[in-house]
Amino acid sequence: MISSFDERRNEFKPYGLTCELWSPSLMRKPDRHNEIEINYFPEEGITYLFQGRKVVAPPRRLTVFWGLVPHQIIDFEKANPYYVCTVPFSLFLEWKLSTAFVDSLLKGEVIFEDKEENSNYDEFLFKNWLNDINGNGSTEIALLEIHARLSRMSIRKLSSERKEQVAMQTNEISHVERITVFIAQNYSEPIKVSDIGQAVGLHPDHANSIFKKTFGSTLSEYITEERISHAQRKLVATDKSITDIVFDCGFNSISRFNAAFLKINGCTPREYRKRYK
Structure with missing residues (x-):
């Protein structure tokens, strides 16, 4: 089953822990929800609007952002299905990922995997998570893999940018x-x-x-x-x-x-x- 954005849904309504295939559609209003959202576009990327900033999400590279930041799709080339995973914010914080990685998300940054080859196995992972979270496998295993995948991404981000872990000011x-x-x-x-x-x-x-x-x-x-x-x-x-x-x-x-x-x-x-x- 392929989902798409429901413009009738209430703003801030939680998605919870999900993993689904979505079909891109132009969004007449932004979405906001208090989960960490993870996207993966197997074929074509899409263009988001984040608080007035245009962000092009590239294909075949893991994309992560905080759903509480207003975001809406304003452009895409082809309506190819893409993967959407949402992780409750409280659960994400329990994972205690690197301070710099978490702070970047809280500041509204959209984080991409730095190299396409680092996402070679992401579609395989997403297919497993989709199966596990929707009742045909182990949700616990899916959560362990999502945690590990974001941990690896956060380490690479720190390494590539060589920046100190500075806590975000309130x-x-x-x-x-x-x-x-x-x-x-x-x-x-x-x-x-x-x-x-x-x-x-x-x-x-x-x-x-x-x-x-x-x-x-x-x-x-x-x-x-x-x-x-x-x-x-x-x-x-x-x-x-x-x-x-x-x-x-x-x-x-x-x-x-x-x-x-x-x-x-x-x-x-x-x-x-x-x-x-």
Whole structure:
């Protein structure tokens, strides 16, 4: 099955962990989602618009960017299918890749594999990930391979540019993005709205207000969604007990976890594991 961009989808609506074949189409509005997006174009590249910058994504070279940065396809030569993989931002941060690589993505940079020959096996990898993530293999193995592939790419980027690992200053990204990063890095801890406000230098009520205006959900709701997303991954990719997963993803009450999980997924954690594992 080949997908394409749905212009009716809500901005910031999460894709989650996915790997699919997409058909390019001109996008009348930009897409934004809080996942790391990985593209691979086997035949023809496409032209993106990133926050007013035109970026030509070349064929046969792995392309990586942060989906929260507004991006839209404005040109392509042929409607040849290409691979799209999305990785939840919180999971990406757990991988602890090189600081310079992560900071470049957070600053809105589109990162390409430096040489085409370094992507010789990427289509083979994508075919396996597509199969694994869509229920015909092991999601856990796919995640290990994606992690390893991005690790190798980050090492090459550092080597080619020979730059020091300098942490990005918090004032280089918007308040909303800073809030998102803070939640992604700390959702498994017992954080409160006041903690988030303090971390980004805003009054908690103001932080909550601008976040809700942007994402359509409160900070508390978003933290819960991040924790449930983490639990979904653990339920499918590991054999850890549900009790262990509850506390692993930041909940301090099994009953609250069960209620939140049922509300978001329409089923219990046990039913979810049985359905997708």
